[in-house]
Amino acid sequence: MDIGVPKEIKADENRVALTPAAVAQLVQAGHRVYVESRAGAGSGFPDELYQAAGGTVVPDAAEVFEAAELIVKVKEPQPVEYGLFRPGQVLFTYLHLAPNRELTEALLAADVYAIAYETVEVGGRLPLLEPMSQVAGRMAPQVGAQFHENAYGGNGILLGGVPGVPPAHVVVVGGGTVGENAVKIALGLGARVSVLDIRAERLRWFDDRFAGRLETVMSTPVSLAELAADADLLIGAVLVHGARAPRLVTEQMVKSMRPGSVIVDVAIDQGGCVETVDRATTHRDPVFVKHGVIHYAVANIPGAVGRTATLALTNVTLPYVLELAGKGLPRALLDNPALRQGLNVARGVVTYPSVAEAHQLPLGSPPA
Numbered sequence: 001m002d003i004g005v006p007k008e009i010k011a012d013e014n015r016v017a018l019t020p021a022a023v024a025q026l027v028q029a030g031h032r033v034y035v036e037s038r039a040g041a042g043s044g045f046p047d048e049l050y051q052a053a054g055g056t057v058v059p060d061a062a063e064v065f066e067a068a069e070l071i072v073k074v075k076e077p078q079p080v081e082y083g084l085f086r087p088g089q090v091l092f093t094y095l096h097l098a099p100n101r102e103l104t105e106a107l108l109a110a111d112v113y114a115i116a117y118e119t120v121e122v123g124g125r126l127p128l129l130e131p132m133s134q135v136a137g138r139m140a141p142q143v144g145a146q147f148h149e150n151a152y153g154g155n156g157i158l159l160g161g162v163p164g165v166p167p168a169h170v171v172v173v174g175g176g177t178v179g180e181n182a183v184k185i186a187l188g189l190g191a192r193v194s195v196l197d198i199r200a201e202r203l204r205w206f207d208d209r210f211a212g213r214l215e216t217v218m219s220t221p222v223s224l225a226e227l228a229a230d231a232d233l234l235i236g237a238v239l240v241h242g243a244r245a246p247r248l249v250t251e252q253m254v255k256s257m258r259p260g261s262v263i264v265d266v267a268i269d270q271g272g273c274v275e276t277v278d279r280a281t282t283h284r285d286p287v288f289v290k291h292g293v294i295h296y297a298v299a300n301i302p303g304a305v306g307r308t309a310t311l312a313l314t315n316v317t318l319p320y321v322l323e324l325a326g327k328g329l330p331r332a333l334l335d336n337p338a339l340r341q342g343l344n345v346a347r348g349v350v351t352y353p354s355v356a357e358a359h360q361l362p363l364g365s366p367p368a
Contacts, residue, residue, distance in 0.1 A: 001325040002032050004068025006061040007039040010075045010299075012283035014042025014306025015313065017072040017093070020049035022318045027054035031325045034058050034067045043310040065089075072321055074313065075300055076103055087111035088347070090329050092321065094118055094132075097344055098244040098358040099271030107345045113329055113366070117317065118269075119242040119352060120342035126241065127338075128320070130177050131312035135302040137181025137237065140264045141170060141189060143301075144233040147262045147287060147294050154294060155260025157232055160190025167191045171227045173219070173248060173273065174237035175202045178266050182235045187213055194227050224248060229256040236265040238273040242344075243354035245270040251291075259292035268297045333366070 003026060005017050016039045018026075023033045033055040037047055047057045058064055065071065065084035073093035077085075079102075085091070088111065095116035097104045107114045117128035126133075141159065148154035148168065161167035170186040172179045175197035186193045187210065196219035197203055203216040217223050228234055228249060234257070238245050245267040254263070254276045267273040268280050276290045280299035287296050302309035320339060324332045333340050344352040346366035356363035 001070055001328070002034065002068045003321070003325055004064040004071045005033065005035045005039055005055075006064045006071065006073060006081070007036040008042075008074050008303075009061075009078050009080070010303070013075055013300050013303040015074040015303055015310045016040040016043050016045060016306075017074050017314075018318070018321070019043075019310060019314045020045055020053040020055070022314050022321070023050055023055040024053035025318065026322065026325060029322060029326060032056065032067075034064050036061050036064050040310075043306040045310075070321070070324055072317075074310075075303075076100070077106070079106075082106040082110065085110035085112050089113070090324065091115065092117070092317075092324065094129075094269075095344055096269045097352070097355045098242060101359050104345070104350070104355060104359055104361070108348050108350070111347050112345065113343065113347065114345040115324075115339065115342040116242070116344045116352070117342070119344060120320065120338045121241065122338045128313075128316050128342075131316055132302045132309065133177035133239075134181045135305060135309050135312060136266050137178035138185045139301050139304070140178070140182045140235045140237075140266055141186040141191070141233065143286070143296055144170070144235065144262045144264050145189065147296060148232065148260075152294075153260070153287075153289070154262060155232075155258065157260075159186070159233070168232035169194070169230055170233045170235065171231040172196070172235045172237055173224065174239065174267075175199070175206060176237060176239050178237035178239070179235070180206075182237055182266075183210065183214060186233075186235075191233075196224060196227065219248075221250075225250075225253050225256070228253040231257060232261055234261070234263045234274075236263065236267045236273040236277075238267050239270065241354070242352055243270070244358050245273045247273060247275045249274040249276075251275045254293055255291045257291075257293050260294070261292075262294045262296065264296045266301065268299050272297060 170191040172195040193214040349364035350356045
């Protein structure tokens with residue numbers, strides 16, 4: 001199969017969909033891989049490494065899309081890429097379609113098959129989302145700590161405090177993979193940490209895992225409001241598989257927070273879980289202030305650590321790429337229920353229920 005790897009063009013996105021080592025495995029399996037020049041530069045993989053791995057480096061994205069039957073990316077296609085698709089082409093990437101009607105309609109109009117990393121599901125787990133959730137979760141306290149510094153407009157609080165001075169209070173909303181990793185780093189920095197979740201068994205897991213070093217709270221509007229008002233750093237880590245994130249942190253809760261407090265809404269990829277986050281930000285312009293609270297809402301947080309994130313992502317996506325390339329799409333979907341769950345759009349039809357519901361579009365089955 002002909003496989004294409006275009007350069008990511010989302011703002012400050014440094015990841016690349018395949019490493020040179022992954023390209024070498026695909027070439028050894030008999031496939032041809034076309035890589036756009038400098039696609040790996042942000043992750044520390046120059047063109048020469050892709051050539052040495054047996055890939056074909058081409059000068060621009062148009063050649064990649066023209067040559068490839070399977071397009072492998074990291075982030076969702078940007079508007080300038082919509083016109084590059086060919087009918088019947090397969091796209092494998094993060095899509096986050098539920099909050100993005102424009103992209104959904106563009107993929108439907110392009111008559112392609114679109115498989116979303118974030119809805120590939122195995123036993124209730126999202127194996128292709130997990131490594132990026134780990135990265136984003138671990139970065140959330142780190143960026144929150146940075147924007148507490150006076151030089152960045154914060155209120156001058158050190159997350160871990162010092163002897164005689166209390167640490168900051170970090171509130172993590174959601175106890176999934178992002179929340180778990182945010183808790184791990186926040187505790188490591190010495191912060192006082194509270195985590196909210198609606199699952200009693202998950203809260204018991206946190207209590208056992210961290211030996212009582214954090215406060216576990218059953219999430220209700222009342223408990224969330226109380227904790228938000230006391231939070232120095234609030235991390236939004238809510239996920240509903242494939243659906244738009246619920247707006248659990250209301251504007252009134254944000255108004256109750258102390259001036260100079262920080263919100264990191266990791267759920268922004270799925271529309272955000274904080275009511276005052278009305279737009280995604282970028283790594284170059286990462287924050288805005290509303291009601292005196294600093295809001296960080298970067299939609300591709302792991303893109304800031306391109307090499308680590310690329311290696312982590314390729315570790316989990318490559319087996320699926322090999323399966324798609326080796327079997328072809330119809331057989332791969334038939335053989336692998338996880339990939340079937342990943343299919344969001346197929347030749348002009350929405351095939352994932354949460355996406356159809358979010359945009360009030362008919363839900364169909366993929367063509368035979």
